[in-house]
Amino acid sequence: MALHTWWLFVGAVFLLSGTPGPNMLHIMTRSVDMGLRRSIAAMAGCLTAVVIVLAASAAGLTTLLLALPGAFEVIRYLGVAYLLFLGIKAWRADVAPVDVGGGAGVGGGALSPGLSRGAVFRGGFLIGISNPKLILFAVAFLPQFINPAKAQVPQFAILVGSFAVIEAMWYGVYALGGRSLSRHLGRPNVKRAFNRATGAIFMGFGLMLLKVKPA
Structure with missing residues (x-):
């Protein structure tokens, strides 16, 4: 693969x-609700899904899937x-003010009641893996940067690694x-507006996916 x-x-x-x-959007809302450090589990889940799909593209599995x-x-x-x-859940979410005190700083932020780091990771993973646009990207976009005259595995490894770093x-x-x-979400009415805007955006993304077609 050429440098350019x-x-x-x-x-x-x-x-x-x-x-x-x-x-x-998922990462941002997790950071609002849990703080930066606790949202890392959601980031890891999303990123794991991205890497799995891109690696599957390298193995030709997504091409088989689309066939x-x-x-x-x-x-x-x-x-x-x-x-x-997710959109409906966000729309109807609790409007209790976000705790932006000492416990919810960059290094803090309590997890939602009953929500483990594993659950946060799974939520991020499901967001990433359920988006068919990622599959289209892996199948239609990624291979365009591969030189078929050279070893393909190292090229895919470089591209997937680069994508993962940029995404993270x-x-x-x-x-x-x-x-x-989160500093501006201390009032229930502001939090309610944020929840509903987030919910509307998620539902909008879902409806947009109905227009996605295989390349």
């Missing part, structure tokens, strides 16, 4: 990952259903943004 090809990939992924989407009749449609509708569920960087940016936003 890698830089082109990095530039495209930097812009793509920075665009608000379900993963970034199976109806497989993509099943994934697409599952993704839509999950995002709509943007997770941090959105999590910090969520922490800053």
